[in-house]
Amino acid sequence: MKYPFFSNWIAYKRIPDQDAYFVKDYVLDTENIVPAEMMRFAKKLDGKINPYSIRGKRSLTETRELLDELDYLGVIRRDKGFISDGDGLYMRTIVRTRNTRIKMTISKILNVLLMVSFLPILIFGIYVYLKVDDFGYYDLSLLGRIIYAHPVLYVWGFNIFSLICGGAIHEVCHGIACRAYGGRVFEYGAMINILPGFYTLMDDSKVRSRLRKIQILAAGVEGNLLLVGGFLLLAGIFPDLKDVFSVGALVNIIMTFVNMMAIDGTDGLKILLLLIGMESKDIDDIKCMTKGKNKREILASNGYYGVAKLIACHMIIWLQRIYPIVILLDVIAVIGAFL
Structure with missing residues (x-):
């Protein structure tokens, strides 16, 4: 501009x-x-x-x-279209979007399709992947020889493609779900904050239902799992490219797992906080809830909700503690896929 x-x-x-x-x-x-x-x-x-x-x-x-x-x-x-907060966060607008009735209607349809299809496609993709001998219909031996002549180049290239594709689909699905429930989506873009990524600038303040807010947060992971199922299907149909598509599936599995960890900024933490009726600013209170015996007893005496809240607090704390270990295992898994 x-x-x-x-x-x-x-x-x-x-x-x-x-x-x-x-x-x-x-x-x-x-x-x-x-x-x-x-x-x-x-x-x-x-x-x-x-x-x-x-x-x-x-x-x-x-x-x-x-x-x-x-x-x-x-x-x-x-x-x-380029924004910086001065603290290492850089945002670049890719698509500016307006909220119209037509877009809301389309988003409702797409959101329903996403919710009802991501799990069946994932399960069927796993089945086809495990039964590759039965579903390997296409012989791409020539293409396979070309790829395996330069395996590192092609696998790394597809790895980067999978990261970009997975990140973009993740954010687009957030936007679809938000708009489907009456929220506003302002733009999609790319950002750098230590690591590069994508973002959806949206407002879900008009969405009153807690379950709908949770689905908006979970829609990104649903999109990643849908992509995992798609890659596994392709791996089963094109056995000569099984290793390449497996990397794409692995990358999105890792993205899903990391995103559901209860660490600052992830959808997993936001979902857990919504379930127990707290906000990100209450993390210190969450830690305090699990330390004092009296506080634990008070929560436990508050019926099923109190017990669920106490369990969620423990989950948040332990997931934050094991996060570095998970990242290390993810790195090992990605490196192992290239060896």
Whole structure:
């Protein structure tokens, strides 16, 4: 983007009987009232149009001040799709998206298909993979010889492809589930925070059901497991490429396992916290709950919910402790797949 553009992560609504809009920024979590004239000007900005060419009767100075005001209110973006928080996090917008009824309807259909298909496809993929002699229909001996002539190159190449494909599908499935339940999806992008990855910028505050929020968080893993099943199916159908597709399945299995660990930022931790009615900021309280005998007894005396909450707290603590060991085993598994 060469010029400022209308922000894709705001929601706005005309205020009745006022020549103004109520604007909420879902990234900065701010709310403002913006005059309608300013909004009309902002909506014309798409990143390709020079704002000074549509200034109308405004002077250059007035237009510059207007742009600064719109930037301050979060109505427009000047980051050209690239954002940094100054602490090592870098985000790059790939797809900006608007929330429409058509997209919501399509998302509902896709989300249902995801929920009902990922497990059967995974199970069938495992079955086909184990019965490769019965399902190996296609003879790709020529392609197989080409690949095995340069195994490291092709396996590493497919490994990188699987990581990219798995990460992208994971985030897209989050967005599909969020939009299916009435949430907002603002953009999909890539980021670097120690390690590279993808992200979905969305808001599920309008989703009231706890189970639906859990499914939004679990949708990414469902997408990864669907991909695992697909790779295993391909490994069984194309036996000459079994090792290559097995690597793709292994990569997504590792992504699924790590993502379900109860560590900061993972879907697994967010799901556990939702189940026990707590938030990420309450991690210290969770640790305290398991230390004092009196606190444990109070939780245990609170019926099934108290016992479940106590068990979840223990799970979070122990999963965080064994996380480094899991990462080490994952690295060993990936290296072993190339040997």
